[in-house]
Amino acid sequence: DVKVTQSSRYLVKRTGEKVFLECVQDMDHENMFWYRQDPGLGLRLIYFSYDVKMKEKGDIPEGYSVSREKKERFSLILESASTNQTSMYLCASSSGTGLYNYGYTFGSGTRLTVV
């Protein structure tokens, strides 16, 4: 069964801490994505990557960075966590674009609380 695994289900961090959220997929997918999910706002794209060492900004990249050193792993980094980054973070992966995009496979999410 194909999987996208996020390393933590729940995290509590202090304001100003550097936070790493890890995502690993075992499907050899080229594309990987980080979204945050907030009530009433849906899912908003933070960053995505379509190849190793490649990254593109999404709609809300401020305060975040990413790393993709290996095809299977895509990390989201909060350089200095703030309370307004308290949210659910979802990682997803996919293969192909357009006609060959059969949808994302999502991880289970990480609920991050910044205190």
Add this chain to the structure above:
Amino acid sequence: AQTVTQSQPEMSVQEAETVTLSCTYDTSESDYYLFWYKQPPSRQMILVIRQEAYKQQNATENRFSVNFQKAAKSFSLKISDSQLGDAAMYFCAYEDGGATNKLIFGTGTLLAVQP
């Protein structure tokens, strides 16, 4: 910029009945793809159904079908014979069929199924 609108924050349906969730989108593209995703209380988001804009035929997956109205930019999801397991948050999503398959999500509709 493309946008996706789900105007029903919450819906309720009786078990075995039919319910329709609404979604509208705004785009100037002619080639694009539309998706419905389901997020049960366990949080893992899964793909329900996919529609290619160039296809006039509405997509169907078992009890799930869509009503795709390209001119009206409308993409509603119909769930027939609703089951308790259909209770979830449903998200409509748009992909513009370009070089990267990033999705733009709506704000979601929370569906409750009454026994």
